Amino acid sequence: MENESHRQTGYELQSVAGIPFFPMNLDHLSPELDFALKFARQAADVAFQVERDMVLSTLTKDDRSPVTTADFAIQALAGRLIHEAFPGDILVAEESAAMIKDGKAPASLEEITKVLARIWPETTADKIFEWVDRGTGVPGDRFWTLDPIDGTKGFIRGDQYATALALVVKGEVQLGVLTCPRLAIERGKATVVRGNEGSVLIACRGQGAWSAPLKNGTAFAALAVSSAHDPSEAVVVRSYEDSHTNTDQLDRLVEALGIQSAPVRMDSQAKYAVVAAGAADLLLRFRSSNRQYDAAKIWDHAAGALIVQEAGGCVTDLHGKPLDFSAGRTLARNEGLLASNRHLHGAALAGLRAIAEDRG
CATH class of the missing domain: 3.30.540.10 (Fructose-1,6-Bisphosphatase, subunit A, domain 1)
Structure with a gap:
């Protein structure tokens, strides 16, 4: 009807x-x-x-x-x-x-x-x-x-x-x-x-x-996210500019998860689009190591995050906390970003914790 x-x-x-x-x-x-x-x-x-x-x-x-x-x-x-x-x-x-x-x-x-x-x-x-x-x-x-x-x-x-x-x-x-x-x-x-x-x-x-x-x-x-369950086969998308992320932490996570292919560089919330469409499995944003940290702006994530979630994916910060859009013009209560096809979210968070423990 x-x-x-x-x-x-x-x-x-x-x-x-x-x-x-x-x-x-x-x-x-x-x-x-x-x-x-x-x-x-x-x-x-x-x-x-x-x-x-x-x-x-x-x-x-x-x-x-x-x-x-x-x-x-x-x-x-x-x-x-x-x-x-x-x-x-x-x-x-x-x-x-x-x-x-x-x-x-x-x-x-x-x-x-x-x-x-x-x-x-x-x-x-x-x-x-x-x-x-x-x-x-x-x-x-x-x-x-x-x-x-x-x-x-x-x-x-x-x-x-x-x-x-x-x-x-x-x-x-x-x-x-x-x-x-x-x-x-x-x-x-x-x-x-x-x-x-x-x-x-x-x-x-x-x-x-x-x-x-x-x-x-x-x-x-x-739209529907991918059904990939094996971290080693995951397609990762990341910021095009090195200055927008922490390449060292990203490389460590890729190694920890045994991911075989190099992350795909891409500008903008088009990264969310490819995850929502099932063409990529993981999207990561780390605090940049090359410039003073500013909390992410809400307009950089609001639309894309909802699209991934409604396509069956999962979006949190790097600690597994939901993105908080009630803190003003920035995501001041969140650090970094992890968007996934949901199946790989737990593995990615575990890898992030392992990296943090190694640094500590």
Whole structure:
């Protein structure tokens, strides 16, 4: 029987390997689901437009990470659209308008205005500042969290990146959507693609995780993690940049588990996508040994973590604690990250404990 939420969203949803149709009972989230999917595709169009026009001039934030026209344009897009669709909702996002507001980057402001004026011809600098700074909200009982371009270095170099949007209610992620424009997901396989031919992934708590082609894709297929039980055969994904992890600890864990293949380097929450799709088995993030430790930002994990969990996987920190999204803008109560197909989670945690004991 066709579900009412199914009719409201207008998306065709397919079951895979006996997993039931989605959504099963989403009347309480159908407006948010519809909004998130539409926003995700519009954000992907903005990113592709920036890429196509080669508007890739970058600024450098205080933490030395790059930020592009696409980061600001997509956050402005979210700031305006969320305010229009859900006026009482808070947006907690990565960027602020300070870098473009102070006049130090007039070329970037001009580029952002040009991109957004294609959607809203009335766009002005002041409106951009307002829309971007709506993302500086303080987390409350209900809020959206956004990483407009997760994996900015990957975006710039032509590798993986994602736009990640999640809805958090009373400390729990209820809805997550990822666009992975350079990653095609299909039945346990993840293929690198170009030209915005990638995937959109969606999850709602308790209702499963699903993916569809980013371009004109309305048939959503259920995602399921791998069935791998043997740690030695595990496929591990890690941050592309060495500075984003601790390579020594990662190498030690790979050795302790007898993993035969080298970890796959990948930018952004696309790593969560390949675990959810069954194309990888373990995702690890260690505290970096090369820079001062900062707690992970909630927008870097909220959407991807829910998608892996709803695909049947497990996500904790390196001590086995669930990720705590009620501690503000960061995962201040967690250290590191372990996402898995669930079958290998215990072995990975045991390996991590053994490494810690050796160090102690």
